[in-house]
Amino acid sequence: MTNSKTLYRMFRLSVLLPLFFALSCQKPQEASVSKQPDPMVQETVEFQGDVEHIFFHPLIIHKKDSFFNRANRHYNYIQLWFVTLGEFQRVLESLYQRNYILVDIYDTYKSDGKGIHKQSLRLPKGKKPFVMSVDDLNYYKAHIKNGTVSRLVLDKGVIASEEIQPDGTTQIGHNNIVSQLEKFIALHPDFSWKGARAMIALTGFDGVLGYRTQKKGIADEEKALAQPIIDKLKSMKYRFASHSYVHIFSQKVSYATFKRDTDLWEERIASLVGKTDLYIWAYGEDTYNNDKFAYLYQKGFRFFMGVGNVTVPQIRHYRKQPYFFSYRIPIDGKYMTGVFWGSKKSPFFDITKVRDKDRPARI
Numbered sequence: 001m002t003n004s005k006t007l008y009r010m011f012r013l014s015v016l017l018p019l020f021f022a023l024s025c026q027k028p029q030e031a032s033v034s035k036q037p038d039p040m041v042q043e044t045v046e047f048q049g050d051v052e053h054i055f056f057h058p059l060i061i062h063k064k065d066s067f068f069n070r071a072n073r074h075y076n077y078i079q080l081w082f083v084t085l086g087e088f089q090r091v092l093e094s095l096y097q098r099n100y101i102l103v104d105i106y107d108t109y110k111s112d113g114k115g116i117h118k119q120s121l122r123l124p125k126g127k128k129p130f131v132m133s134v135d136d137l138n139y140y141k142a143h144i145k146n147g148t149v150s151r152l153v154l155d156k157g158v159i160a161s162e163e164i165q166p167d168g169t170t171q172i173g174h175n176n177i178v179s180q181l182e183k184f185i186a187l188h189p190d191f192s193w194k195g196a197r198a199m200i201a202l203t204g205f206d207g208v209l210g211y212r213t214q215k216k217g218i219a220d221e222e223k224a225l226a227q228p229i230i231d232k233l234k235s236m237k238y239r240f241a242s243h244s245y246v247h248i249f250s251q252k253v254s255y256a257t258f259k260r261d262t263d264l265w266e267e268r269i270a271s272l273v274g275k276t277d278l279y280i281w282a283y284g285e286d287t288y289n290n291d292k293f294a295y296l297y298q299k300g301f302r303f304f305m306g307v308g309n310v311t312v313p314q315i316r317h318y319r320k321q322p323y324f325f326s327y328r329i330p331i332d333g334k335y336m337t338g339v340f341w342g343s344k345k346s347p348f349f350d351i352t353k354v355r356d357k358d359r360p361a362r363i
């Protein structure tokens, strides 16, 4: 996985809808619900094999100069690591057409604090499970500048986003990745197994979900604004993962720096999103069998996820202590352009059909 690590070092910043029974001609008072076939009781089979894990970054909703112009200093950054709103919508459609079903990571493996246990995953016949994560859903200022939404908000109790329009005005919309996934699941409830949602990997150096919770003077106010959105996402079954506090190069920094970063995340982000055992390596740069890893383990992290072209989830051990490990497949600009190994033969979609028509053929 050296290639993916190298590439990731380049990453510069860094309802289920009500299911209505087919009603018979009987008058409602005569209808006996118990005699109706229950569409939720489907034939399930135990899934054999590896559960895939794919991940995204926030969506580009406005294709700006950085998307088209090679001379723009953010061009590579945008082209390499992001997909557009349209691409994301077509990816979901293709996953669904190809019988993929979103599952919760904890329905694949579970930790009881001491051991990691592979779960028996029974799915409707023919369905192929996948786990999804979204990295850096912080809405960094650099991302907003290049065309993402500016922050998540609650609009009449529903997750929505503030979106800066090309004319500079701000509108409330639903073009963020969470709302888009919700919209798709509302249309296709069988796309999500047991209400599974995505994992959200957060750093903290530029706030969370578009709130500048790190900024002196306004941190408390921003935290108070972010908290109801975090709580709402948790109630919807989104999981939160640590992505380190500063998007850290875990292999390069000293133990002291790494420890401080881990403590900062715990103090400033876990205090908002709650304790988690999920850790997503920044830059896909993982490090094991050393004191840095031991510190993460001591802090309660048990699921460690990197980047690769195959997922291969597995139970590994560090000094006889078990942890979960998997790679995650990056669905990003490199993948869309076919330069990520394997993406031209993607099992998830045909890149030539999904790719944004405005995306240059090569990066």
Ligand SMILES: [Zn+2]
Binding pocket: 014, 135, 136, 243, 247, 282, 283
């Ligand atoms: Zn990241």
